[in-house]
Amino acid sequence: DQQVKQNSPSLSVQEGRISILNCDYTNSMFDYFLWYKKYPAEGPTFLISISSIKDKNEDGRFTVFLNKSAKHLSLHIVPSQPGDSAVYFCAARLVGGSQGNLIFGKGTKLSVKP
Amino acid sequence: GAGVSQSPSNKVTEKGKDVELRCDPISGHTALYWYRQSLGQGLEFLIYFQGNSAPDKSGLPSDRFSAERTGGSVSTLTIQRTQQEDSAVYLCASSPGLNNEQFFGPGTRLTVL
Numbered sequence: 001d002q003q004v005k006q007n008s009p010s011l012s013v014q015e016g017r018i019s020i021l022n023c024d025y026t027n028s029m030f031d032y033f034l035w036y037k038k039y040p041a042e043g044p045t046f047l048i049s050i051s052s053i054k055d056k057n058e059d060g061r062f063t064v065f066l067n068k069s070a071k072h073l074s075l076h077i078v079p080s081q082p083g084d085s086a087v088y089f090c091a092a093r094l095v096g097g098s099q100g101n102l103i104f105g106k107g108t109k110l111s112v113k114p
Numbered sequence: 115g116a117g118v119s120q121s122p123s124n125k126v127t128e129k130g131k132d133v134e135l136r137c138d139p140i141s142g143h144t145a146l147y148w149y150r151q152s153l154g155q156g157l158e159f160l161i162y163f164q165g166n167s168a169p170d171k172s173g174l175p176s177d178r179f180s181a182e183r184t185g186g187s188v189s190t191l192t193i194q195r196t197q198q199e200d201s202a203v204y205l206c207a208s209s210p211g212l213n214n215e216q217f218f219g220p221g222t223r224l225t226v227l
Contacts (some may be wrong), residue, residue, distance in 0.1 A: 004156070006156075021225055032213075032219040034215070036218075041220065042220055042221075043118070043205055043207075043217065043218030043219050043220045044157070044205070044213045044218045046216070046217070048217070087144055089156060091157075091159065093213075101147055101149075101161035101162050101170070101173065102147075102157075102159070102216065103159065104149075104156040104158075105156050106154070106155055106156040
């Protein structure tokens with residue numbers, strides 16, 4: 001029973017265009033969402049997060065949108081750069097942080113072509 | 115300062131052997147987590163430690179898996195009588211507290227032949 005779903009295993013985008021990575025979740029008790037980026041042979045690195053009380057958070061080229069009614073969030077990268085090519089994981093945390101672990105999706109491999 | 119480090123980076127073992135994986139968290143981080151990533155899967159939570167509290171072991175897949183954290187710092191994940199399905203990348207993360215961003219190490223790739 002996957003609580004965090006990334007239905008697109010891969011995405012290919014041209015350099016300079018927008019990359020949109022999607023994530024759906026099933027548990028309405030999640031209160032915090034994060035995106036991690038992972039290069040081969042490295043651990044995931046934190047990218048951006050959003051609290052469930054917000055619907056948008058922006059950090060430079062990265063923006064995360066949260067639609068609570070649809071239980072959907074997305075990561076927008078504008079403009080996309082070849083260095084953005086990596087696997088992107090969506091993660092969620094339960095209300096109150098009483099459970100410290102994050103629940104991850106399976107990831108989406110982004111390829112940005114020059 | 116140094117990030118989270120893990121050793122070994124790669125481990126190949128034979129089915130039935132025991133293995134120990136080590137994690138050195140960021141100094142001062144009170145929370146430490148173990149995850150694993152099997153081929154084509156997301157990160158699967160295994161166990162976490164927070165300060166002096168009892169660890170949350172709810173993600174451990176079987177009683178062959180155990181972990182300890184000595185002195186509130188270094189952690190060791192032990193897998194006894196390894197099976198081929200244990201093959202995965204084992205990732206450790208630490209954070210200043212439970213509700214903070216988690217910083218990941220590079221992982222240990224375990225291959226059970």
